[in-house]
Amino acid sequence: MRQAGRSLPEYRKVREGTAMLESCMRPDLVTEITLQPVRRHGVDAAIYFSDIVVPLKAIGLDLDIKPGVGPVVAEPIRTRADLDRLRPLEPDDVSYVTEAIGMLTGELGGTPLIGFAGAPFTLASYLVEGGPSRNHERTKALMYGDPQLWADLLDRLADITAAFLRVQIEAGASAVQLFDSWVGALAPEDYRRSVMPASAKVFDAVASYGVPRIHFGVGTGELLGLMGEAGADVVGVDWRVPLAEATRRVGADKALQGNLDPAVLFAPEQAVRAKAREVLDSAKAAPGHVFNLGHGVLPNTEPDALTRLVEFVHQTTEAR
Numbered sequence: 379m380r381q382a383g384r385s386l387p388e389y390r391k392v393r394e395g396t397a398m399l400e401s402c403m404r405p406d407l408v409t410e411i412t413l414q415p416v417r418r419h420g421v422d423a424a425i426y427f428s429d430i431v432v433p434l435k436a437i438g439l440d441l442d443i444k445p446g447v448g449p450v451v452a453e454p455i456r457t458r459a460d461l462d463r464l465r466p467l468e469p470d471d472v473s474y475v476t477e478a479i480g481m482l483t484g485e486l487g488g489t490p491l492i493g494f495a496g497a498p499f500t501l502a503s504y505l506v507e508g509g510p511s512r513n514h515e516r517t518k519a520l521m522y523g524d525p526q527l528w529a530d531l532l533d534r535l536a537d538i539t540a541a542f543l544r545v546q547i548e549a550g551a552s553a554v555q556l557f558d559s560w561v562g563a564l565a566p567e568d569y570r571r572s573v574m575p576a577s578a579k580v581f582d583a584v585a586s587y588g589v590p591r592i593h594f595g596v597g598t599g600e601l602l603g604l605m606g607e608a609g610a611d612v613v614g615v616d617w618r619v620p621l622a623e624a625t626r627r628v629g630a631d632k633a634l635q636g637n638l639d640p641a642v643l644f645a646p647e648q649a650v651r652a653k654a655r656e657v658l659d660s661a662k663a664a665p666g667h668v669f670n671l672g673h674g675v676l677p678n679t680e681p682d683a684l685t686r687l688v689e690f691v692h693q694t695t696e697a698r
């Protein structure tokens with residue numbers, strides 16, 4: 379899960395003196411950081427170390443990731459003329475991704491590697507706001523105020539995202555995850571009208587590869603059905619909706635991912651186990667389940683709590 383590495387001392391050590399986005403462009407560092415949680419926790423899959431803004435940086439946008447803040451864009455995208463700065467992504471723009479995934483699949487042996495990208499809405503929010511936003515007011519102003527410009531913006535982002543996922547799959551990623559982290563800010567009808575076409579375009583663009591496609595969001599209880607319809611094989615669920623209920627909303631033809639509250643890891647071990655068991659029990663209704671946290675690992679999480687959780691999930695599911 380996102381930023382899993384941040385809680386690890388070995389992550390902080392290799393990152394020392396290297397900026398986040400610079401690290402993402404160094405195949406040796408990407409390989410080491412991607413492997414760290416697999417080595418330490420024995421998880422069943424690795425998540426590629428990168429960030430959702432990497433493809434935007436790769437097409438030349440002036441942006442940075444500020445520690446403790448998140449992605450910050452020097453010149454936000456708000457007008458039709460600004461769209462010209464969103465040129466298509468070519469595989470050569472991210473040759474370091476191809477190189478890193480080549481190295482990783484060798485090192486990982488049989489452990490699957492999950493590639494990922496940011497979904498058009500969540501990327502648009504950073505680009506329009508210029509940085510992280512609580513209420514997404516400028517983003518929504520554009521979406522409601524100039525639907526055609528909004529649609530064109532999301533369409534360009536869909537093409538960039540699709541190209542970025544294709545690079546990862548062709549290099550050897552065994553599954554891909556589309557992160558629409560902030561789309562829970564929208565009502566279902568707005569999602570259907572203004573966001574779903576672009577996200578569906580991304581899923582369609584990679585459908586022919588046959589790799590599992592995961593669709594992730596936070597606070598998306600009311601959107602789960604539509605997020606499945608957009609083309610996912612697996613729908614991510616946060617801790618606000620029990621998985622049994624999520625299956626009713628998503629339909630019996632899709633697997634679920636989730637959904638332990640990352641804050642639970644700060645509770646005593648017995649409580650963590652009880653909550654993890656609840657997740658596993660609730661998931662029995664789903665046709666498939668990827669056990670995960672409902673959102674990213676919080677930076678102050680004790681690494682051993684994660685290792686114990688992985689062990690507990692393995693023991694519990696193997697006994698069934």
Ligand code: CP3
Nearest residue numbers: 379380381382383427428429430445446447448557559674
């Ligand atoms: O666990 C991993 O390292 C996987 C790689 C990964 C990162 N970002 C690395 C990262 C993944 C999958 C992401 C996705 C991402 N990035 C999302 C979508 C998923 C989600 O969690 O909702 C979003 C919204 C972002 C944007 C972003 N980048 C944020 C909000 C932050 C945190 C800013 C902060 O310091 O609080 C980042 C930075 C970032 N991306 C870090 C890592 C390891 C932290 C960098 C550091 O300080 O070491």
